[in-house]
Amino acid sequence: MTGRAQIAVFVLAGIVFFAIVVLVRRGRLKERFALLWLGIGFGVVVLAAVRPWLDALSEFLGIQSGTTTLFAASTLFLLGLVLHLSIAMSRLTEQVRDVAEALAILEAEQRGR
């Protein structure tokens, strides 16, 4: 991985870090998810910064370029995250439905009294 690519990774990570802090500060992002994103960002930065680790990992996986390893790792992370979000959304859909139905019934019974 070239020095320029390294710098690009650092700059991008910095932007993402800043954006996440701002989102949490405004209450738009739950800390739980913020931690997830920060963890992923931190992992990418560490891999980009400590070249020997990245190279060792690449060699172990049989990948020639460190950049590819980084891309593959981030793709895997993202897939996991999206799956996690789909699961969270499925649960939320069910909860919203439960709450809405309960509310509607309570309201109707209140009115009938």
Add this chain to the structure above:
Amino acid sequence: MTLVVIPAFNEQSTVGEVVRTVASIGLDCVVVDDGSTDDTAAVARGAGALVVRLPVNLGVGAALRAGFRYAVRNGYRRAIQVDADLQHDPGSIPDLVAAADAGAHLVIGSRFAAGYEVGKSRRLVMRALARLVSRRVGVPLDDVTSGFRAISEPLLSHFANDYPADFLGDTVEAIVIAHEFGATVAQVPVTMAQRRVGAATSGARAFGHLLRLLLVLSIRPIRHRR
């Protein structure tokens, strides 16, 4: 005690007439307004119905489950679901009731037994679904997407807990749920008017719903119960 459950989504032009017809038969009825943006709730109330109003649009299945929950909480032993768009003739309700009295926990009003017409491709899909469900349930059914039904205890309480919200889930999947619960399923022929307002779901969306349904049906036997 029997409660007529009428799920309604933006049906202000027809829901009043449905409510009045049901009332004239002498049955209690509740209109579950599925987050309508028109005057459905007010019209239904004006016609004398009790209205359970969902704050957001959740789909027919959610509206039905809310209706079943309301029925169970208020001591009804049987629910009859009728569409709010005048497609179902309330005059057929006694036929559903008779089959329910004869011991069927889930009675499905079948329009095809009474010579209802639909488009060719739609008919083909409906027939395939009917065959699939019939084989699964062990009872010959020819209109598994009909929303004109009678549900009696103990199935009513079960449906109040577990009733799918997605399109086709509230009709086709519900039959399979009833069967797996151990309920008796039966069908009776009913007359249905051709749809007067609103359009049937069609095209890519319907195909998506169909795929979802097939996944649901194939995964159900190995599903982990909560």
